[in-house]
Amino acid sequence: MLTVFWDMQGPITISFLEKGSTVNSANYCELLRQVKKDIKNKRRGHQSKGVILHHDNARPHTAAQTVQTINELGWELLPHPPDSPDLAPSDFHLFGPLKAFTRGTKFESDDEIKSVVSDWLRHQSKDFYAEGIRKLVHRWEKCVTVLGDYVEKLKKSKLLSVLEVLIPKNSPYLLNDPRI
Numbered sequence: 001m002l003t004v005f006w007d008m009q010g011p012i013t014i015s016f017l018e019k020g021s022t023v024n025s026a027n028y029c030e031l032l033r034q035v036k037k038d039i040k041n042k043r044r045g046h047q048s049k050g051v052i053l054h055h056d057n058a059r060p061h062t063a064a065q066t067v068q069t070i071n072e073l074g075w076e077l078l079p080h081p082p083d084s085p086d087l088a089p090s091d092f093h094l095f096g097p098l099k100a101f102t103r104g105t106k107f108e109s110d111d112e113i114k115s116v117v118s119d120w121l122r123h124q125s126k127d128f129y130a131e132g133i134r135k136l137v138h139r140w141e142k143c144v145t146v147l148g149d150y151v152e153k154l155k156k157s158k159l160l161s162v163l164e165v166l167i168p169k170n171s172p173y174l175l176n177d178p179r180i
Helices: 025-042 064-073 089-102 110-122 126-145
Strands: 002-007 010-016 052-054 076-078 174-176
Touching (some): 002 025, 010 025, 010 110
Parallel strands (some): 052 076
Antiparallel strands (some): 002 174
């Protein structure tokens, strides 16, 4: 399984879970600590301005240990409504193009898959990642309008403007936790 944390500039941390392992709160918290280190290395000068983390409501993400770790890291958590895959940027923006890129490819090994996927993630433009965050704002507006229902059911004419509430102009990071 792949976990990638990304912001408007691109991937920050790309991590592959070993075969036979499962995500739990302990290893997810360790990964969050690695993300903090990677932010310091890859986004110099921004780490003191705060991080807004967006992930879904999977058990490892909502466990007490995870919530405590997020608080210790000083990060803000962007709420994610239950059962809302349509609000996960990796689901609606990242995975489709990645799957299209790898469709029909025969891989010789797990290492080859990891290499190809990591290279693809690293070689997408900043505009590609920024568009994923912009799409999140648009979908979140729709979600607010339909009081948490799936956003695909909404007509465009009913949008509310919550852009400033969701992602203030000065927010340096909005991280996403996609999984394959």
